[in-house]
Amino acid sequence: MLVVGFPVGQLQANCYVLAPEKNGPCVVVDPGQDAVEAVRSHLDQHGLTPEGVLLTHGHFDHVFSAGLLCGAYGIPAWIHPEDAYMIGDPGAALGPEGRQLFEGVSVTVPHELRDLRGATTLEIAGIRFTVHHAPGHTEGSVLFETATEEGGRLLLTGDTLFAGAIGRTDLPGGDHEKILRTLSSRVLSLDDETAVLPGHGPTTTVGRERAANPFLRDLGVPGGTAG
Template identity: 75%
Template sequence: MLVVGFPVGQLQANCYVLAPHEGGECVVVDPGQDAVEAAREQLDNHGLTPVGVLLTHGHFDHVFSAGELCESYGIPAWVHPADRYMLSDPGAALGPEGRQLFDGVSVKVPGDLRELSGDTVLKLAGMEFDVRPAPGHTGGSVLFGTTTEEGGRLLLTGDTLFAGAIGRTDLPGGDHERMLETLRGEILPRPDDTAVLPGHGTTTTVGRERAGNPFLRGLGTSDDAVD
């Protein structure tokens, strides 16, 4: 599997391009601010054709370029319905002070915007993505899990889990208790060798975070283990 990650925008959010191999179809995950040219460069370098955009949550630093990218390639985007409003009103998720940043800013919403409802499996570009709800950072945060041909496990966590940290829960739509439930029920039960591709910062593994992430210590695990 080909996995290319690169930071974009002022907040250096990670955008990812995933494909079974070079020279075929792919998906783009979380194209945030100023992501179009960076994504197009990676697509051209690897001879890839995008068939869809996946959004881990609705914050502007992860979705800002989704509309433009989707229009350029004529492809749909997927987002959880609880975060859909953020794509057309990015300031709504930032509180009163943050909202001022988007006064007068025009945001292009994907013309074909599809909802992720409940647990589902998306089959795109020859890959399968297991979609799990992960509320806490936002009400509509999700995790995208997939496997490589060699049997490796990948988990795109957005701003739910980082290397050594977790996403903030103090913005509108955030909920600390729900975040802890997500970590306990959706992160900790996963195998240690699961590679974590976070929304910011460096890649890590579930095992590394289980051992060293201070926010995961003492949480235990939920009865709702992930297969």
């Protein structure tokens, strides 16, 4: 599997392009601010054609360019409905002070937004994803898990889990207890070798975070211990 990750925008959010192989279809995950040209560059470099956009949650630094990409390539975007309102109103989840940052800013909403509520699997561009609703950072946060042809597993975590940290929960829709439950049930239940592709910062693994992430060390795993 081809996996290309690169930071975009002022907050350096990670955007990912995943494809079974070069010169074929692909999926784009979390195209945030100023992502269009970077995405196009990687698509051209590897001969890829996007078939859809996946959004881990609705914060502007992860969705800002989704509408532009969807319009340019005639493709749909998938998001959990709890977070869909943020795409057209990027200041809505930032509180009163943060909302002022987007006064007068026009945002292009994807022409076709598909609903992830209740979805457990999703196949795009020949890649089969397991979809985990993962509330905590936002009400509509999701994790996308997939297997590689080489036998590994990938987990795209958005802002739910980072290397050495977890997502903030002090913005509207955030809930610290919920994110801890999500991490326990959706992340720590996975094998240690699962590669974690977070929304910011470097990649990591479930095992590394289980051992060293201070927010995970004291969490239990429902039904037993993974690893």
